[in-house]
Amino acid sequence: MKTFILSAGTVLPVSSKPLARASVLVSDGKIREVAKTSALLKKHAGVTEIKLGNGILLPGFVNAHTHLELGWTQAEIGAFTGFTGWLEQLIISKGAPVLEEKITASVSEGVKSLVSSGVTTVGEISSYGGLDKPILEKSGLRTVLFREILDSNEHKTDFNFKPGKGLIEERPFPHAPYSCNPRLLRKLFRAHHKNGVPFGIHLAESPDEVEFVKCCANKIEGKIFPLIGKEAFERPKAESPYGYFSKMGLSEGDRATLIHMVRVEKEEAAEISRLGLGIVLCPRSNLFLQVGAPPFAYYSRIERLGIGTDSLSTNYNLDFFEELRAFHLLLSQVMGDKAARKSVHAATLGGAGALYLEDKTGSIDPGKEADLIYIDTPGNFRDPYLSVISSTSAGLGMVMTAGRVLYKKDGIPLPDSV
Known part of the structure; x- marks a missing residue:
């Protein structure tokens, strides 16, 4: 699967403000677009959506x-x-x-x-x-x-x-x-x-x-x-x-x-x-x-x-x-x-x-490599940044580098071939 959409309760680009109920379009290992889930699905009808959950999707x-x-x-x-x-x-x-x-x-x-x-x-x-x-x-x-x-x-x-x-x-x-x-x-x-x-x-x-x-x-x-x-x-x-x-x-x-x-x-x-x-x-x-x-x-x-x-x-x-x-x-x-x-x-x-790699990784921006992680954050702080900081490995749902899945938790609907 070369092109897919990852959706989550919150997308935390780091370079810009958090987006609630948002998604990231990934193609050929790179981030192509970041937007509200509804808008992204409408624009890219037919592209597979992978619903990660209500947690936070952020850069690795x-x-x-x-x-x-x-x-x-x-x-x-x-x-x-x-x-x-x-x-x-x-x-x-x-x-x-x-x-x-x-x-x-x-x-x-x-x-x-x-x-x-x-x-x-x-x-x-x-x-x-x-x-x-x-x-x-x-x-x-x-x-x-x-x-x-x-x-x-x-x-x-x-x-x-x-x-x-x-x-x-x-x-x-x-x-x-x-x-x-x-x-x-x-x-x-x-x-x-x-x-x-x-x-x-x-x-x-x-x-x-x-x-x-x-x-x-x-x-x-x-x-x-x-x-x-x-x-x-x-x-x-x-x-x-x-x-x-x-x-x-x-x-x-x-x-x-x-x-x-x-x-x-x-x-x-x-x-x-x-x-x-x-x-x-x-x-x-x-x-x-x-x-x-x-x-x-x-x-x-x-x-x-x-x-x-x-x-x-x-x-x-x-x-x-x-x-x-x-x-x-x-x-x-x-x-x-x-x-x-x-x-x-x-x-x-x-x-x-x-490390002088900011052109490749570190934020969720179009053109950068799809180096992403998903954290399930039930009951954590209202502030998404505090939620990330208070999380543990137990809440980690997915780890991806350049679109390749390095780790996924049981229950995350993500194919190994991504």
Whole structure:
């Protein structure tokens, strides 16, 4: 079935106001039209209507930052104090021999967790030479596969990335300011200015990182470098991680996805917004690592603002509904009644924007890919945005990427062949 109409009690385009008793026309995997059900059925008589129910049809969630390959490390993490206390344990775990099957099983289980919580797009960090890629290619998820780059693997990294096509595209991901020396970061910027492919980086995550870029005594050089046999390297002094990052070659028109951004100043957030850089916040991970909550008050007006669960080494699970609720609770402290709409925006169109995919996904607009989810919301809040936030995986009725059904609940009248 190449052309069909999905109807629901409410259609939540995200880019525009909610529509009651509305439908979406899908053809060849793309959204063609959004309108009231009665008008759409009259205009397209003869096209099959699939009645999803009285719940909400909205864009699929964008989990903009994950490390699915690290699922197995959760069982290796014990009690710790602070960011470097956790990092020491992770390094020791990753330093021991691990079977490829253990890593690929983590990716497969992670994919199931994503789909079962309404995710249709993922920003995945690939740390093991692409073991996750074949699984993600088969998953049907729209994927930005960030190839992790560190000082230790720079020599075997091809920086000539090309713009992606289809559901999966690869981009560079220099790990962090403390794991990539200035020469590597400047090389990355030169490649970016040449090929235009967006890139990502962990930035401004912890107090330890702040001390590192200030060239003060810090636990990263004091504890982590000796643990991995890494020599300290010369670097320019900066007052903040973002300031340090800027010195590496940041210029107008650059497209970078900045992950975490906990230790950021107000004027830096304003500059990030002006430059159109993407930010992905991982609130549960930040609290788990004891680095504090991101400065939500600075980010309320940023359009390219997304949400990520991070990895199972820094989170209890990969349930995007739970991450969305944590995000909303923190954002509501500074945005009040506007927080629910902004939170759903961050979970969809904002996340797509943070990954520079807003031309393909993130909202229900004609011409975009049919990346859609349906949530049954009986008895939930009157406000549709709050209804989405308060929902759980149990209420998820359908997950679709580019018109392909990845999941459907029993009772949803949707053919597998769609």
